[in-house]
Amino acid sequence: MKRIATTTGLYPLPDWAKSQLREQKGRQRDDLISGNEGEDVTATYDTAREEVIERQQAAELDRIVEGQLRWDDMLCHPLAVHDAVEAGGILRYYDNNNFYREMSVQGELTTTGDLATELNAAARIAPDDARQAVLPGPCSLADLATDEYYGDEDAFLDAVAGFLAEEVRSCPAVETTLLLEPSLAVDPPPEQAETIDAIETVAEAATGEVIVHTYWGTPSTGLYASLLDASVDGVGLDLVTSASDVGALGREYGYPDATAFGVVDGQNTRIETAEEIDRLLDDALTDADMPNRAYLTINTEAFYLPFGRFDRKLAALADAVTPEEVAP
Amino acid sequence: MSDVREQFRPPNHQHEHFLLTTVVGSYPKPNWLRNSRDQHDDAELSDEDWEEALDDASRLITLEHERAGLDAVVDGEMRRTEMVEYFAERIGGYEFHGPVKVWGHNYFDKPSVVEELSYEEPWLEAEFRYTDEVASRPVKVPITGPYTLASWSFNEHYEDTETLANVLATLVRREVEVLVDAGAKYIQIDEPALATTPDDHRIVGDCLETVTESIPADVRTGLHVCYGDYSRIYPEILEYPVDEFDIELANKEYEQVDVFKDPPFTKDFAPGVVDAHDASVESIDTIEGNIRKALSVVPPERLTVSPDCGLKLLPRQVAFEKTRNMVRAARNVEEKLDEGIITPDA
Numbered sequence: 084m085k086r087i088a089t090t091t092g093l094y095p096l097p098d099w100a101k102s103q104l105r106e107q108k109g110r111q112r113d114d115l116i117s118g119n120e121g122e123d124v125t126a127t128y129d130t131a132r133e134e135v136i137e138r139q140q141a142a143e144l145d146r147i148v149e150g151q152l153r154w155d156d157m158l159c160h161p162l163a164v165h166d167a168v169e170a171g172g173i174l175r176y177y178d179n180n181n182f183y184r185e186m187s188v189q190g191e192l193t194t195t196g197d198l199a200t201e202l203n204a205a206a207r208i209a210p211d212d213a214r215q216a217v218l219p220g221p222c223s224l225a226d227l228a229t230d231e232y233y234g235d236e237d238a239f240l241d242a243v244a245g246f247l248a249e250e251v252r253s254c255p256a257v258e259t260t261l262l263l264e265p266s267l268a269v270d271p272p273p274e275q276a277e278t279i280d281a282i283e284t285v286a287e288a289a290t291g292e293v294i295v296h297t298y299w300g301t302p303s304t305g306l307y308a309s310l311l312d313a314s315v316d317g318v319g320l321d322l323v324t325s326a327s328d329v330g331a332l333g334r335e336y337g338y339p340d341a342t343a344f345g346v347v348d349g350q351n352t353r354i355e356t357a358e359e360i361d362r363l364l365d366d367a368l369t370d371a372d373m374p375n376r377a378y379l380t381i382n383t384e385a386f387y388l389p390f391g392r393f394d395r396k397l398a399a400l401a402d403a404v405t406p407e408e409v410a411p
Numbered sequence: 412m413s414d415v416r417e418q419f420r421p422p423n424h425q426h427e428h429f430l431l432t433t434v435v436g437s438y439p440k441p442n443w444l445r446n447s448r449d450q451h452d453d454a455e456l457s458d459e460d461w462e463e464a465l466d467d468a469s470r471l472i473t474l475e476h477e478r479a480g481l482d483a484v485v486d487g488e489m490r491r492t493e494m495v496e497y498f499a500e501r502i503g504g505y506e507f508h509g510p511v512k513v514w515g516h517n518y519f520d521k522p523s524v525v526e527e528l529s530y531e532e533p534w535l536e537a538e539f540r541y542t543d544e545v546a547s548r549p550v551k552v553p554i555t556g557p558y559t560l561a562s563w564s565f566n567e568h569y570e571d572t573e574t575l576a577n578v579l580a581t582l583v584r585r586e587v588e589v590l591v592d593a594g595a596k597y598i599q600i601d602e603p604a605l606a607t608t609p610d611d612h613r614i615v616g617d618c619l620e621t622v623t624e625s626i627p628a629d630v631r632t633g634l635h636v637c638y639g640d641y642s643r644i645y646p647e648i649l650e651y652p653v654d655e656f657d658i659e660l661a662n663k664e665y666e667q668v669d670v671f672k673d674p675p676f677t678k679d680f681a682p683g684v685v686d687a688h689d690a691s692v693e694s695i696d697t698i699e700g701n702i703r704k705a706l707s708v709v710p711p712e713r714l715t716v717s718p719d720c721g722l723k724l725l726p727r728q729v730a731f732e733k734t735r736n737m738v739r740a741a742r743n744v745e746e747k748l749d750e751g752i753i754t755p756d757a
Contacts, residue, residue, distance in 0.1 A: 095512065101512075111688065112515070112689060172688075175606060353567040389520075
């Protein structure tokens with residue numbers, strides 16, 4: 084089994100960028116990213132993007148992400164920059180002490196090219212690295228947003244999936260695409276066929292190995308089995324919050340060839356040791372078919388962490404994939 | 412439960428009806444206080460001068476609240492950095508690793524619990540004593556609750572959040588006893604984390620039992636919760652040992668008000684009638700409309716009027732105008748109730 088050190092993106096801003104952007108943008112609801120930021124704000128994000136890419140390179144991670152530093156509304160960002168979407172009052176982001184603006188879809192979800200702009204910027208900074216795209220899965224994005232245009236849930240999910248697929252098509256090629264789908268674990272959709280269709284719509288448009296990553300729980304057994312049959316390359320599972328449930332899924336259904344394991348806690352400052360990560364993995368893999376490629380990652384998005392601890396977590400991930408030196 | 416309200420009715424109150432007006436707690440800090448903090452951090456301002464600046468700011472905002480007409484005032488939490496950070500700095504066993512995002516470009520220094528926690532010094536006694544001395548109106552003391560202190564810390568030491576929250580509940584109880592001994596008559600326990608993890612309402616209830624068990628009956632107690640799906644905590648919260656629930660409703664234009672009607676609300680109700688995260692000042696008419704919606708939940712004698720949440724992120728003038736309009740709207744509604752122009756179940 085090959086271990087690949089990566090992250091889920093949505094990084095914390097470096098501390099200097101936190102204060103600079105607060106000054107440049109303000110801190111009210113209307114000050115958040117809407118896709119038409121000025122040159123000074125763009126320049127700050129460019130510098131911050133460069134810094135987080137350098138940190139990943141310095142840690143020698145196997146996949147480099149853009150960092151999604153502009154995603155003020157977290158996984159709802161792709162809608163925040165869309166002209167047909169109205170940003171409203173603030174809502175709690177899942178069960179966290181974090182908030183995003185209610186995204187109300189008022190018209191047709193056409194392509195914005197926002198994701199491609201970010202990934203092109205990352206490609207210019209890290210042209211020679213194996214890059215990874217990060218975007219919300221269609222189920223989580225539809226779950227977080229409000230539909231006032233398409234009329235029913237299935238039509239809305241289809242539209243969101245089609246929208247993400249078009250965004251992904253305009254992106255540069257990457258080695259791995261991570262679709263973040265916390266809603267599949269937190270608020271499992273009742274209709275599995277529609278869910279899988281939506282995920283496949285996005286996955287078919289994406290380049291590289293496509294992994295559907297879940298966290299804050301596990302998908303139901305039925306949904307997990309459907310994901311294994313779906314035309315995606317892999318599934319991501321959260322060992323930090325749900326180690327025993329993940330192990331049970333692995334023993335009953337096996338793991339896909341490419342499996343992402345959330346092994347480092349994105350919501351706690353304690354730094355995991357390589358031995359602890361090994362133990363978590365060993366437990367998950369006991370009596371289960373081993374995947375060919377295990378992506379080791381932070382379980383959740385990373386923005387919950389203070390920047391210094393986040394940086395140390397990158398090192399912890401890199402340590403976890405480095406083979407131990409064997410005494411001669 | 413409503414008999415602990417009358418002590419807040421001003422002696423010269425002009426209406427028969429009385430809607431208790433107050434704020435959740437935090438208020439924008441004057442720019443000069445921020446500058447003084449920077450100078451103090453850089454050792455350019457002595458400890459003595461910094462203390463004087465804090466006293467001045469505390470007095471200024473307390474009097475600003477009185478000028479806005481509030482019945483129960485707060486000093487705007489001028490001495491506090493943030494609702495978890497401030498307390499963690501005074502509790503043994505915490506460490507800080509830097510700011511984390513709450514939303515947009517609003518951050519706090521989320522602390523990490525790295526060892527057994529201990530009560531080392533009073534947290535709010537000096538703040539209360541000073542505010543009480545300079546205020547001519549009764550003072551409300553907001554204090555962050557144990558569950559929120561636990562949930563919004565990185566827990567590197569205790570087995571789980573419940574264990575940590577129970578330890579913190581004993582420390583909060585100790586502080587509340589200090590405040591009551593100092594003369595506090597209105598204590599609001601802030602538990603916004605309850606909205607993040609509504610399934611933990613039992614843990615919050617257990618913590619509140621611990622915190623409030625030694626509070627005398629004449630001390631008014633409130634619980635503040637905000638930005639959540641209230642249907643997930645209602646009606647369970649009616650079992651909590653507090654007099655009043657203070658919640659955010661204006662942010663989403665009272666979309667959730669019906670949650671509190673079935674079963675009937677049995678405590679005092681303090682819904683937000685102005686939005687704490689929108690810099691446009693609501694008109695008096697708009698606020699009156701919100702108050703009337705709240706009157707569909709409880710009768711006037713059980714209604715408290717306050718903003719959605721702390722106002723600290725707004726420009727100061729906006730915060731003042733929202734507060735002033737809120738009080739004016741409350742007084743207008745009282746007058747209309749007195750005259751029978753509107754009826755309590757409007």
